[in-house]
Amino acid sequence: MSVPFLSVKPRAIKLKVSPRFPARVIGRAGIDVTKQNGDYFIDLDYADFPVIGSVPAGATYALIFNPTTGQYAQLPISLLGGGIPDAPIDGTIYGRRNAAWVAAGGGGGIPEAPNDGILYGRKSLAWSAVPAAPVVRxxxxxxxxxxxxxxxxxxxxxxxxxxxxxxxxxxxxxxxxxxxxLSIYQVTVxxxxxxxxxxxxxxxxxNYVGAVAPIIVGDETTPSNVVVDGNGTSCFLSDNVRPWHIRGMRIRATSAGSGFDAASGGIIYFQRIDFQTFNQGYAHMRSSGAAIIGATGNYSISGDAGFHVLAVNNGYLQNYLAGPVPLTGTLNFSQGFAYANQGGVLYTSGMTFNPAGATVTGPRYAATSNGVIATGGGGANYFPGSIAGSASAGGIYG
Incomplete structure (x- = not known):
């Protein structure tokens, strides 16, 4: 059989022959031969090609027809399936989360990591989940x-x-x-x-990491120049938090909320604070659950509240002041200027209150349910108010 002309097309091979009979043209698996008016046509029969469910082991490339160029091309097996290229093989460990490679694992010839949203990395032949990067302060x-x-x-x-x-x-x-x-350094706001x-x-x-308590300071010369309004909540809340120092500002809450509210072991120290008006159901200072509020310097009162100092549920308030606490305006402490309940302790020894020019109404104090108010022998009129104080149900005043 002589072959004078061979024409190759992307989808069909046309072969013109001048056979010397009894020669034959025979198609085999995947190839069909048809004869039209003395012309023989040889075509690929795709129906004869078996469908496989996975790439054979050791396969590197697949033959892919590109209809745009009308040509066949070799394609790396790694591009089949999830559409994710192999990680670089450069000695670095790469991992991937979904379709994105992240420097964490590397190598070659390894099946794809699980596509489940978790970051995986590889070294040698093993995939393993890469832990989240630690937070570095x-x-x-x-x-x-x-x-x-x-x-x-x-x-x-x-x-x-x-x-x-x-x-x-x-x-x-x-x-x-x-x-x-913070290490060993002071941070000031x-x-x-x-x-x-x-x-x-x-x-x-x-809470914070460091050896020195942070300071929040406004104007210690004229605290009223810096006004903090709780606006429906406490001005400063410390719940199981290490010490903070608050200085030089006027605090108030035009609706709900206390001034300083320390709970569950929280600690607040303050000085040069002007306590303005709070709702009668709340306190200028409230301590509960073994929390501590302590004055480290002088302060003033220019507004009323349900309580000035309130210690409940083993809360502790301490004040060591070198001078008097000035009060101004018409002030009403309807629940008690000083109130200790359920094991709460108010330690106010050595304090003096200067209500000159102010009108203060409400009970002077109340110690109840094992609450303790220690004035260092200040007497029944130690705290300002218009109603005598009381001690009941195990409460102690002295």
């Missing part, structure tokens, strides 16, 4: 100051005392400090409401 190497202003933004760094650098809220500064490793503006949000104090 920034460790301070010097003292740091953050600034809060009513014209600031929580998108700022907080490190500059201007509108473009300061935070908008005290809470943002607290959150940032909680994310740091300086609060400067621009234009005399108020900060109308309560603040949740948080």
């Amino acid at each position: 920034e460790m301070l190497t010097a003292a740091r100051t953050y600034y809060v202003r009513s014209d600031g933004s929580n998108a700022n760094t907080g490190l500059a005392d201007n509108a473009g650098g300061a935070f908008l809220t005290i809470q943002k500064a607290i959150d940032v400090i909680a994310s740091l490793d 300086v609060v400067r409401p621009a234009g005399g503006g108020n900060l109308s949000l309560g603040n949740l104090l948080k």
Whole structure:
């Protein structure tokens, strides 16, 4: 048989022959031969090709027809299936989460990792889940100051005392400090409401890593220049939190909430605070659950509340002051200026209150259910008020 002409097309092979009979043209598996007017056509018969469910072991390439170019091309087996290329084989360990490779594991000739949203890595022939990267705290190497202003933004760094650098809220500064490793350095939050503006949000104090308690300070010379309104919650809440120092501001809550609220072992120290008006169901200071609120310096009272100091459920309030506590205005403490209940302790030895120019109404004190109020022998009129104090159900006053 002579073959004068051979024409190759992507989908068919056309062969013209001048056979010397009795020669024959025979198709075999996957190849069909048809004759039309003396012409023989040889075609691939795809129906004869078996369908396989997986790529054979050791296979490297597959032959793929590209209808755009009309050509066949070799395609790496790794591109079949999930459409994810092999990780680089460069000595680095790569892993993947869904369709994205992440430097964590590497190698070649290894089946795909599970596509279940978990990051996997490989070394040698074994896939293993890669643990999440640990959170690395920034460790301070010097003292740091953050600034809060009513014209600031929580998108700022907080490190500059201007509108473009300061935070908008005290809470943002607290959150940032909680994310740091303070080491042995002092961190201070300086609060400067621009234009005399108020900060109308309560603040949740948080635990921190470090040896020195952070300080939040406004204006210790004129505390009324910096006003913090709880706006429906306590101005500063410490629930099972290490000590924070709060200084130099006026605090109030025009609706619900106390001034300082410490619970479950939380600790708040303060000085140069002006306690303004709070709802009669709440307190200027409330301590519960073995928590501590302590005055480290003088303070003032210019507004009323249900209680000035309230210690319940083994809460503890202590005040060691060198001078009097001035009171101004018409003040009503309807539940008691000082109140200790359920094992709560108020230690106020050596304090003096100066109500000159103020009218103070309500019970002077109440100690009940094993609550203790220790005045160091201050007597029945130690606290201001218009109604005599009382001790009952195991309560102690003295």
